[in-house]
Amino acid sequence: MKKNLISVIILALVFANVVLSGLMVFSILPETQKANKLIEQVSSAIDLELKNGSGASVTDVPIENVETYQLKDGEKTTMTINLAKGSDGKSHFAVLGISLSLDKTSEGYKKYGPAALDEKSTIVLNDINVIVRKYTIEQFNADTDAVKKAILKDIQDMFGKDFVIGVNFSTVQTE
Known part of the structure; x- marks a missing residue:
């Protein structure tokens, strides 16, 4: 059991x-x-x-599909930007001629085009001014590519990653 x-x-x-x-x-x-x-x-x-x-880069797009757009502040093709005070404690500035590389085959180009950059150039120039001001003269001179990348990221956030594919400095003078 x-x-x-x-x-x-x-x-x-x-x-x-x-x-x-x-x-x-x-x-x-x-x-x-x-x-x-x-x-x-x-x-x-x-x-x-x-x-x-990161979207397209200038090297990904054939050169015949790249258009350069010169940023202008009124009639001036350069802009003067105060830099952050460096280790010497003095005020420094940079004079930059800036152009943007645009992908002519992108959807962003069809949507915005250079006309949108003409209309929004004040906003773009202000953003560039804010970004460049963060750098000291030593940082700026040591790594201008980092400055270009920061500007490119900001502009791509504004217009989309496929429209603006590069930032170019045609003129760079620091004092």
Whole structure:
């Protein structure tokens, strides 16, 4: 009789285990599938960002599809910008002639074009002024590419990554 009682208890425990396992499968499986979908979406977004996070660059676009746009402050093709005070404590400035490289085949070019840059040139020049002012004369002279990249990032945030693909300094003088 003891063997039958133990067999019945074991059978009841096995049945309870099967029921609880089934309950876990049906309660956890949908949440796991949702988590997998989320992970796939995040990984695909990261993959897209790695592939075209910075938009096109001048080297990616054939030269015949690149148009240069000279930024002007009124009639002047250069702008004078005060730089941050350096280690010497003196005031310094930079005189820059700035042009932008535009991708003529991009959707942004069709949407904005040089006319939009004419209209928004004051905003663009102000943003450039704000960015360049953050650099000391030592930092500016040591790494003008970093300054160009900061300006490009700001303009791409404004107009989109495919429209403006490069920033060029035609004239650079620091004092």
